[in-house]
Amino acid sequence: MFSARDEILARIRAVNRASPVPIPRDYERTRTVPDVLGLLDERVTDYKAIVHRVAEAQLPDRIADRLALRSVSTMAVPSDVPPEWRVPAVTWLPDEPPLPLAELDTVDGVLTGCAVAIAETGTIVLDAGAGQGRRMLSLVPDYHLCVVRADQVVTSVPEALARLEPGRPLTFISGPSATSDIELDRVEGVHGPRTLEVLIAT
């Protein structure tokens, strides 16, 4: 008896075989943008996320400000974020050993870094690398505070994909969780974090 695999492949091979199709790649690889960070700021804000631009040295202060303003008391965090990000006055729960799901569901928020950010589309990409942790860490808490370094920002989607390693688990985030399912109009806030706050560090 033929296996399904053999049969499907045989059906495909029975079809008239075309020669390789040339792929025209004359679309733009990047875009000319005078102020890339400004564009990222504008586009992320467009999705109703909160964006701040901050000098690298001021990061801990701004993190402290933001958390105080939101009256946050417990924050999950990948164990390898820069120690100075874990500002006082907040209980930090490092994900080492891995936080149980039930506990993650009770924290006020999560602080992570990112791998790449795409200015044109207002997208932040996490690749589970340094300062980002497992995927569920940035998913279950209702508030996500994300630090983007200026050197992580690219202009276009092709530039971003070229920087990413496809074997890693990747999450592209463009604003807070949203839906267009009611009358095809976008509203923010469904299952993912309902608040996304981004600190662009320069």
Add this chain to the structure above:
Amino acid sequence: MSAPRVALFATCLTDTLYPETGKAVVRLLTRLGCDVDFPLAQTCCGQMHYNTGYHDHARPLARDYAATFEGYDHVVAPSGSCGAMVREIHPSLCGTSPAVERTYELSEFLVDVLGVTDVGAYFPHRVTYHPTCHSLRMLGVGDKPLSLLRAVKGLELVELPQAEQCCGFGGTFALKNAETSTAMLADKMRCVQDTGAQVLSAGDNSCLMHIGGGLSRLRTGVRTVHLAEILASTEEEPWASATR
């Protein structure tokens, strides 16, 4: 330079039901210096058959077309839909031919080949224009018809809301899916009436037959007039209202 020899491909619909449009094209092109002929061997481009799924019946008609219109400098059709059938579909039925390659929808011919937008027309009415789907999307005539209309003396052009939405004709679609077709027609008529225009123009008598049939049934008083008839109308020989 001798006058270009232009064959009029009237289309079966215009030939049979709207002779005034055919006469208007002859008058207009002659005025613009063309030597116009109407080869009597022409019948139909085969679009109805093709679009309904009778490709085998359409094929000989496509072949006849290539033979009938061979040897002219240009072929001009007062129809985006039949023009598109010839240019976009005939090659897939029986290969391309000089006739197919030299076929133009009227506004294309005027603007691209003759290089005119002001054809010296006079039409003192408030007009709105429906860009028919095949002229727009298959032939890509763009705003050529509008630029021709803008140059017509006395004509007040009003913009048609949601102009690019299909009127619902679609050939045998109008019969096979009559109720959906009618629902689309109702919306198109509402848009036409919202403009307050006295005249609705288009480059296809098929769509005008459909919209005009609806406007007439509702006794709206809006007249439908083919683009060719507006462009042929002059102060000396103004458009005479033939019923539609």
Add this chain to the structure above:
Amino acid sequence: MGVRNPVTWLGSPVFPKAAHEALADTQLRRNLRKATTTIRTKRAGVVAELDDWERLRQAGEAIKDDVLANLDTYLVRLEKAVTARGGVVHWARDAEEANRIVLDLVRAEGADEVVKVKSMATAEIGLNEALEAGGVRAVETDLAELIVQLGDDRPSHILVPAIHRNRAEIRDVFRRGMAEEPASDEPRDLAEAARRHLRRKFLSAKVAISGANFAVADTGSIVVVESEGNGRMCLTLPETLITVMGIEKLVPSWQDLEVFLQLLPRSSTAERMNPYTSVWSGVTPGDGPRRFHLVLLDNGRTATLADQVGRQALRCIRCSACLNVCPVYERTGGQAYGSVYPGPIGAILAPQLAGDMHDEQAASLPYASSLCGACYEVCPVRINIPEVLTHLRAEAVRAKGKRTPEAIAMAAAAWVFADPKRYEAAQKAGSLSRLLARDGRIKRLPGPGAKWTDSRDAPAVPKESFRAWWRKNHVQRS
């Protein structure tokens, strides 16, 4: 085999009949008009932002054509890459086989409930019904799918299956189907209600089932594009993930995604980028599911591939742009198409996957179009939908044979058109219809023409055709 493909719904009426009922529903038409008008305008705006949009479309078309031309090579490559990264690949010839594979996998995990990410492939094969028959409850977690599921309804749109429902109707569905009812019919409150309703299910689910938007053959990476975060929940939290994917969803290389991640969001939700896109390759220890199964589904795709003209439908990336611009869809809604694939793409995809043009309902779908071409204009992978529609109409005609009244009338018309003399004689005979006319208009035609005069006047055939005039005025001259 002879098993019916569930891609079209059993017992659905032919399109004109289904449309008749839909057109009578004025609420439905209002809902659809509002939703499609909103999305059309937004799409046009975000597409206009990219001056290389046409070049991206051409690249998208070419990449998908390359996939179809070398499908066997890329499938085997994907299988190898997924397996190397700890995933298990399964192959399914048809819906029944795919459903059985999934049910067996769920049972092996000892689960009696699964959470689902919105997926066209699993809707196409009727997986939820098959799971239920096997004692497993499938919980839809996408907001629109949830609305359809709780309302015991059918989907009517590829992207937003509940597009036919407005906020007030959705509130009613939630009131009946949820423990805690929504605070109001504001979309924000409705979304909040869905969040509360599903939260516990996400946190406790053992098995999740998803579809795939793309799969990268080179790397074994699977891509799911979504908005709400329900996808991330399903793809990340459960221990076992089962992905069902049509065999045409491949792209050859990682780089190819740079094209589709630009084309898809702008075409579907009219956003520069959708809120969340997840990419995973096999299993990552310590992060996400510990077991990953990929089910590769044929279910009519290889038969579609064999059709030189029709195969372009397999380029489809399920964006829904063609539905949103279709004047027929806007008026009839999606359920009239009798398939999970409605609208212009459904009219060419559903009958091809179903593979039986003797089925009246499937054969009526390619006629559900005025051939206006708006669908082709917006399609991000340049599927020439009107071309395929007329191609499939020819197949429908072939299946019906030469004896139908329509075929006889068409043959007669072709006979008349084949000879200018016969044609002219017919014109003269036709001018007798003037007897029916008043002021040049006919209010009622007999026979099939009545379908025309039900809502429009018909023009009377004038006394003199154009050619008769020409003959009189020009022929003697030359």
